[in-house]
Amino acid sequence: MATRVRPSSKRCAVIGGSGFLGRHLVEKLVDRGYTVSVFDIRQSYELPGVTFHQGDLCDKQALLLAMKDVSLVFHCASPAPASDDxxxxxxxxxxGTRTVIQACNEAGVQKLVLTSSASVVFEGTDVKNGGEDLPYAKKPIDYYTQTKIQQEKSRTFLGLSFVSQLVLEAFDEGKGxxxxxxxxxxxxGPRDPQLVPILVDSARKGKMRFIIGDGTNVVDFTYVENVVHGHILAxxxxxxxxxxxxxxxHITNDEPVRFWDFMSEVLVGLGYAAPRYHLPYAVVYGLALLLWLLALILRPLVSFKPTFTPMRVALAGTHHYYSCERAKRDLGYKPLVSLKEGIARTVQSYPHLRRGA
Structure with a gap:
């Protein structure tokens, strides 16, 4: 009987490796001596020592090609929250996640690290120093959060309550x-296609003059290098x-900051004025909810996307910051880049978005 060759611990696959977080993760893994296989629907860059595989996340055979001789998989593929699709x-x-797990089992992958989101416990109301023991949101206020909850709580991911015969055959330890x-x-961080570009676009259109609420709500922003660090430690x-x-x-910068102070620092760093006029939170949230429902009702007839969704308004006007004490204790996590330094690096990486550029 042929002996099964165990994949090298330094061979890994990054699913979604062409995205913002994925690319930063791939670069750091290469720096740490890993051989990396990237799977994504597109290839957005080239990097020595990295093999790219293009395909559909729901295509198990395509995934299996990317997972050949791989012991570790990072799954960080996800549509942008703002897509609302x-x-x-x-x-x-x-x-896609179900297919990834099936492919991991068939390929003999030993470890799978999922990029989830702290939003799985956020319902649009204040969360202060929230721990991982908070219950999943019972009424998630966007499709991103709803599907992230289903992705994470699925019995095929966290809290595995069963081990299939296929997994038992794949691993000598029988651990699955x-x-x-x-x-x-x-x-x-640098190369972010969402936060900074959207913020600047809004500022250029005159939409960043207003603060939603009283401006004192505290939130977490996390520099991408720290997120990558948390993934690799895990x-x-x-x-x-x-x-x-x-x-x-939870992985954060461990430096909760006022939401509007963070936004202002980025905007001012790029040459734009900081927001200064206040709008009542309840009024803006109610309007966003009304527009979202209207868009939903009219979707079969006409397609339009409101600028402010209920989730965006909630994120801008409520407290939502999280404890990463469990990560410190179990992973040895400590942020590598401070919030101040992260903002400075981010602003410097967008010279083309500066006012007047």
Whole structure:
């Protein structure tokens, strides 16, 4: 009987490796001596020592090619939260994740690290120093959050309550696929295609003059290098018997800041005026909810996307910051880049978005 060759611990696959977080993760893994296979629907860059595989996340055979001789998989593929496309979120975050797990089992992958989100416990009301023991949002206020909850709580991911015969055959230890979820919040940094470009576009259109609420709400923003650091720490500590198996971990900069102070620092750093006029939170949220419902009702007839969704308004006007004490204790996590330094690096990386550029 042929002996099964165990994949090298330094060979890994990054699903969604062409995205914002994925690319930063791939670069850091290469720096740490990993051989990396990237799977994504597109290839957005080239990097020595990295193999790219293009394909559909729901295509198991395509995934298997990317997972050949791989022991570790990072799954950080997800549509942008702002897309508000329910079918796309379901296909990628639920169906795609199910296919990833099936492919991992068939390929003999030992460890799977999921990029989740702290938003899985956020319902649009204040969360202050929230821990991982908070219950999942019962009434998630956007499709991204709804499908992220389903992705994470699925019995095929966290809290594995069953081990299929296929997994038993794949691993000598009989432990099955080891899993852990990383829950970052408010990721930002160089090459971010969402936060800074959208912020600048809004400023150029005169839409960043207003503060939603009284402006005192405190939130977490997390520099992308710190999120990558949390992923790699989790992967390197994920082993049979480890206390991190099947658990979620918040990863933040551990420096909660006023939401509008952060936005103002980025805007001013790029040459734009800081917001200064206040709008009542309840009024703006109610209007956003009304527009969102109207868009939903009219979708079969006409398509339009409101600028402010209920989730965006809630994120801008409520407290939502999270404890990463569990990550400090179990992963040895400590942010590598301070919030101040992260903002400075981010602003410097967008010279083309400066006012007058």
């Amino acid at each position: 329910r079918r796309l979120f379901e296909r990628v975050n639920i169906e 696929l080891l899993t852990v979820a990383i829950r970052p919040h408010g990721i930002f 992967a390197e500590r994920l082993r049979p018997g480890s206390p991190i198996c099947g658990k979620p971990y």
